[in-house]
Amino acid sequence: MHIAVTGNIGAGKTSLAKKLADHFGWEVFYEAVEGNPYLADFYEDMPRWAFHLQLYFLKSRYEQVMQIQRSNKRIIQDRTIYEDAYIFAKNLHRSGVMSENDYTTYKGIFDLMMSNVKAPDLTIYLKADLPKLISQIKKRGRDFESNIPIEYLKDLNAHYEEFTENYTYGKILILDVNDMDYLNNPDDLNIVIQKVDKALIYEKV
Numbered sequence: 001m002h003i004a005v006t007g008n009i010g011a012g013k014t015s016l017a018k019k020l021a022d023h024f025g026w027e028v029f030y031e032a033v034e035g036n037p038y039l040a041d042f043y044e045d046m047p048r049w050a051f052h053l054q055l056y057f058l059k060s061r062y063e064q065v066m067q068i069q070r071s072n073k074r075i076i077q078d079r080t081i082y083e084d085a086y087i088f089a090k091n092l093h094r095s096g097v098m099s100e101n102d103y104t105t106y107k108g109i110f111d112l113m114m115s116n117v118k119a120p121d122l123t124i125y126l127k128a129d130l131p132k133l134i135s136q137i138k139k140r141g142r143d144f145e146s147n148i149p150i151e152y153l154k155d156l157n158a159h160y161e162e163f164t165e166n167y168t169y170g171k172i173l174i175l176d177v178n179d180m181d182y183l184n185n186p187d188d189l190n191i192v193i194q195k196v197d198k199a200l201i202y203e204k205v
C-alpha cells in the first residue's frame with residue numbers, strides 16, 4: 001500500500017508522515033534533503049541550478065516510486081513525483097527561472113517515467129497558508145531556507161491549489177492544517193488519524 005503526503009515547503013509533511021507511520025505501523029520514505037548536492041546552491045541562484053535540482057529530485061523520487069511498487073510493505077511517502085513536475089518544475093518554468101529548452105527536456109523525461117508510475121492509494125494534502133508555512137520554516141531554521149522569497153512560496157501555493165483541485169490520480173484527502181498542531185497536541189493528531197482511517201476505508205473522501 002502506498003500513502004503519500006503532499007504540500008508546500010514547511011507544511012509539516014515530514015512530521016505527519018512520522019506520526020502516521022508510528023500509529024499505523026507504516027514505513028516512511030523521506031525526501032532527499034540530506035546529501036542533496038544542489039539544494040543549497042539552488043536557493044542561492046535559482047536560474048543556475050533549477051534544471052540540475054529538478055533532475056535530481058525526479059531521479060530520486062522515481063527510484064522511490066519503483067521501490068514502493070516492487071515492495072509489499074505499507075509505505076508512506078514524503079512528497080510525490082507529481083509535485084516535482086506539476087508544482088516545482090512548472091512554477092520555475094512559468095516564472096521564467098527555467099528556460100523553455102530545459103523545461104521541455106525535463107518534461108519529456110517525466111512523461112516517459114509516467115508510463116511506469118502508479119498513483120498512491122491515498123494522497124494526503126496538507127493545506128497551509130503563508131503565515132503558517134513561514135513560521136514553520138523559521139522554526140526549523142535550515143540555513144539554506146532562511147531567504148526563501150515570499151513570492152516563491154506564494155506561487156507554489158497557487159500551484160498546489162490548482163493541482164489538488166484537479167487531482168485525478170486517485171483518492172485525495174485535503175486537510176486544512178492552519179490551526180492544527182498534530183506534533184504537540186494529541187487531540188489534533190487523533191482528528192487526522194480518524195480522517196485518514198476513514199479515507200482508507202471509503203472509496204470517496
Ligand SMILES: Nc1ncnc2c1ncn2[C@@H]1O[C@H](COP(=O)(O)OP(=O)(O)OP(=O)(O)O)[C@@H](O)[C@H]1O
Pocket residue numbers: 007008009010011012013014015031033039053054057078083084085088089145
Ligand atoms: N522538485 C523540487 N524543486 C525544488 N525544491 C524542492 C523540490 N522538492 C523538494 N524541494 C525542496 O527540498 C526541501 C525539502 O525539505 P523537506 O523534506 O523538509 O520538505 P518540506 O517541503 O520543507 O516539507 P515539510 O516541512 O512539509 O516536511 C525543501 O526546501 C523543498 O522545497
